[in-house]
C-alpha cells in the first residue's frame with residue numbers, strides 16, 4: 536500500500552470544471568476519485584483515465600447511492616484519508632423566480648444544497664472527522680465550488696443565487712463545526728468559466744419571453760454573450776484548488792473573475808440600493 540499517495544474526491548466530473556480537474560490532478564500524481572450520475576459517463580471516463588482514477592456513480596439527490604459510494608471509498612482508501620473533497624457538482628435552473636415551476640425551484644435547491652450536504656456528511660469520516668484519527672494523518676480540506684452568485688444576487692438566475700448563497704452558509708457552518716477535527720472549509724466563487732453549463736441551459740428561458748420579464752430575458756442574452764467573452768478556462772479552478780490544498784492558512788473564500796474588483800465591490804462594498812440601481816440599468820428596466 537502506497538502511504539504517500541494523495542487522494543482527492545471531486546463530484547460532478549462528467550464535464551466542465553470537474554472533468555478538467557480530473558486530468559489536472561492526475562498529472563500532479565494524485566489518485567482522483569470522481570463522481571458522475573450515468574453509467575455511460577462512468578464507462579467513458581474509465582476508458583479515458585485508465586490509471587489512478589476511480590469513478591463513483593451517484594446522483595446528488597439519491598442518498599442511498601451516495602452511501603454506497605462512500606463505502607467504495609472506504610475500501611479504496613484502506614485507512615488513509617482524502618486530501619480534499621471538492622464539492623463541484625451542481626447546476627442551474629434559470630428563469631424569473633416568480634414564474635419557475637415549484638418543482639424546478641425545489642429540485643435545484645435539492646441538488647445544489649441538500650445534495651452537497653448529503654455528500655459532505657457521507658465523506659466526512661474520510662476527511663478525518665473522528666476523534667480516533669490515527670496520529671500522523673493530516674485531516675482533509677473541503678472545497679466548495681460555489682459561485683459569484685453565492686455573494687451577489689442577480690435577476691433571472693434567482694434559484695441558482697439562492698442555492699449558492701445557501702452553499703456559502705453551509706460551508707461556513709461546517710468550517711466552524713469541524714474546526715475541532717482540523718478540517719478546513721473553503722469556498723471558490725467563480726465568475727464565468729468555460730464549461731458545459733452554458734450549453735445545458737440553452738433555450739430554457741424561451742418560454743418566458745412573452746411574459747412581463749421578456750425584456751429582462753433579452754438583456755440576459757447580451758450579458759451571457761459578454762460573460763462568454765471573458766470566461767476563463769477550467770484550469771484556473773484546478774490551479775486554485777491546488778493552491779488551497781497546499782496553503783497552511785488559505786483564505787476562506789476566493790472570487791475568480793477577470794473583473795474581480797468590480798464583482799467584489801458589488802458583492803461586498805457598495806450599498807444594496809446602489810447595486811439595485813446598477814443592475815436595473817444593466818437589465819434595461821428603465
Ligand SMILES: NC(=O)c1ccc[n+]([C@@H]2O[C@H](COP(=O)([O-])OP(=O)(O)OC[C@H]3O[C@@H](n4cnc5c(N)ncnc54)[C@H](OP(=O)(O)O)[C@@H]3O)[C@@H](O)[C@H]2O)c1
Pocket residue numbers: 546547548549550551552553571572573593594595596622623624625626646650680681682683724725726727728729730731732735
Ligand atoms: N461554468 C461557470 O461559469 C461556473 C461559474 C460559477 C460556478 N460554477 C459552478 O461550478 C460547478 C461545476 O459546473 P460546470 O460549470 O463545470 O458545469 P457542468 O459542466 O455542467 O458540470 C456540472 C457537473 O455537475 C453534475 N451534476 C449536475 N447535477 C447533478 C446531480 N443531480 N447529481 C450528480 N451530479 C450532478 C453534472 O453531471 P451531468 O453531466 O450528469 O449533468 C456535471 O458533472 C457547479 O457547481 C457550478 O455551479 C460554474
